[in-house]
Amino acid sequence: MTDIDEAMLIAWVDGELDEVTRRRVDRAVAEDPALAGRLEMHRRLRERVSGHYAPVEAEPVPPAMRALLEGGAKVVPLARPATPRWRNWGIGGAIAASLVLGLGIGHLSGGPSGPVAVSDGAMVAQGELASALDTQLASAQDGAAIRIGLSFQRKGGGWCRSFEGQAVAGVACRERQGWQVQQLVPGAGQGTAYRQASSGDARITATVDALMEGAPADAAQEKAARETKWR
Amino acid sequence: MSFESDLLAILPRLRRFAASLSRDRADGDDLCQAALEKALRARDQWQPGTRLDSWMYRIMRNLWIDEARSRQRAARTFAPEEAGEHVGHAGDRDMEAHVMLSDVDRAMHALPDEQREAIALVLVEGLSYKEAAEVLGVPMGTLTSRLVRGRGALIELFGEAA
Numbered sequence: 001m002t003d004i005d006e007a008m009l010i011a012w013v014d015g016e017l018d019e020v021t022r023r024r025v026d027r028a029v030a031e032d033p034a035l036a037g038r039l040e041m042h043r044r045l046r047e048r049v050s051g052h053y054a055p056v057e058a059e060p061v062p063p064a065m066r067a068l069l070e071g072g073a074k075v076v077p078l079a080r081p082a083t084p085r086w087r088n089w090g091i092g093g094a095i096a097a098s099l100v101l102g103l104g105i106g107h108l109s110g111g112p113s114g115p116v117a118v119s120d121g122a123m124v125a126q127g128e129l130a131s132a133l134d135t136q137l138a139s140a141q142d143g144a145a146i147r148i149g150l151s152f153q154r155k156g157g158g159w160c161r162s163f164e165g166q167a168v169a170g171v172a173c174r175e176r177q178g179w180q181v182q183q184l185v186p187g188a189g190q191g192t193a194y195r196q197a198s199s200g201d202a203r204i205t206a207t208v209d210a211l212m213e214g215a216p217a218d219a220a221q222e223k224a225a226r227e228t229k230w231r
Numbered sequence: 232m233s234f235e236s237d238l239l240a241i242l243p244r245l246r247r248f249a250a251s252l253s254r255d256r257a258d259g260d261d262l263c264q265a266a267l268e269k270a271l272r273a274r275d276q277w278q279p280g281t282r283l284d285s286w287m288y289r290i291m292r293n294l295w296i297d298e299a300r301s302r303q304r305a306a307r308t309f310a311p312e313e314a315g316e317h318v319g320h321a322g323d324r325d326m327e328a329h330v331m332l333s334d335v336d337r338a339m340h341a342l343p344d345e346q347r348e349a350i351a352l353v354l355v356e357g358l359s360y361k362e363a364a365e366v367l368g369v370p371m372g373t374l375t376s377r378l379v380r381g382r383g384a385l386i387e388l389f390g391e392a393a
Binding site: 006007010014016041042045048050052054056057058059064065066068069070 | 235236238239242243244246247250251256259260263264267268271333335336339350353354355357359360375376378379382383385386389
């Protein structure tokens with residue numbers, strides 16, 4: 001009946017028609033309800049697809065990506081429970097390399113001595129670090145081997161704490177299985193090469209900023225959170 | 232503005248593009264992170280004055296295609312013939328996908344790669360046909376026919392879901 005094809009309707013919706021052609025489509029649509037229905041269907045489809053992904057743009061950028069662009073080239077990417085399937089790009093290798101560097105020990109998983117174990121593909125605090133995260137208050141930690149920086153609620157709920165030790169510093173968040181380490185950088189301890197890393201480290205600050213909802217906990221809130229075992 | 236801060240400025244859009252190419256948000260962020268790492272390594276190849284976003288879309292899309300191909304190869308290599316019911320996708324993965332993913336994620340995932348990337352660039356990222364064709368390195372006519380076919384498939388898939 002008309003010479004308006006599907007590609008033209010779609011180009012109308014995508015704003016790709018020149019003025020003359022657009023008017024031609026408009027006239028045809030005005031005379032043909034079926035054609036109008038198809039145009040409306042394509043308009044709704046575009047709205048539905050673009051609307052579905054639009055919220056991603058409004059989300060805060062993950063700290064690992066931000067850190068990559070803000071000068072922290074050696075930052076450990078965020079660990080997440082699922083096995084990453086893009087591992088062949090070297091992300092897994094980067095994690096391993098950073099950890100070995102930072103801890104100064106070769107054994108990560110299974111070893112009872114290190115501060116971090118790998119459990120279900122995620123880095124989880126263990127030993128001294130885990131107990132510091134569980135019990136130590138930022139307001140009372142004179143002489144402790146591991147110092148707690150900030151305790152805070154993360155966006156979406158749950159407690160996180162930043163920490164700093166001789167070998168490692170970082171941020172961990174409380175999950176069901178324990179303290180999941182979100183970021184790990186070399187501590188201020190041994191060797192001059194890594195001295196710049198501390199809880200004042202810009203990389204850790206960026207992670208805390210990206211994760212934190214509102215303000216850090218004060219001494220009373222921190223104590224109350226410890227009482228409820230950070231749940 | 233430095234290269235890094237320019238990247239940071241377009242990062243929210245890059246994440247959105249990665250999400251629309253990938254099966255889920257976590258895969259999207261893995262892809263986005265890998266693209267950033269690649270861009271930082273290849274920064275000398277970017278010509279100042281040209282569009283950084285188009286360059287990044289191209290890097291990300293190429294990484295994604297490479298990964299899709301190697302996954303297909305792995306599936307062909309490792310799927311034994313007798314495992315007929317599991318060939319293609321792992322059964323429980325698909326079930327999980329049905330629970331976790333929305334209709335749009337699922338429908339986009341069901342499209343052939345070449346249609347999905349065209350839809351993602353034009354409908355999600357709002358690129359013009361000319362810009363999208365340049366990113367993909369195909370003639371305009373090829374791009375528009377992929378858009379027509381991809382949309383037809385989406386409408387059909389949504390029709391079934393409704």
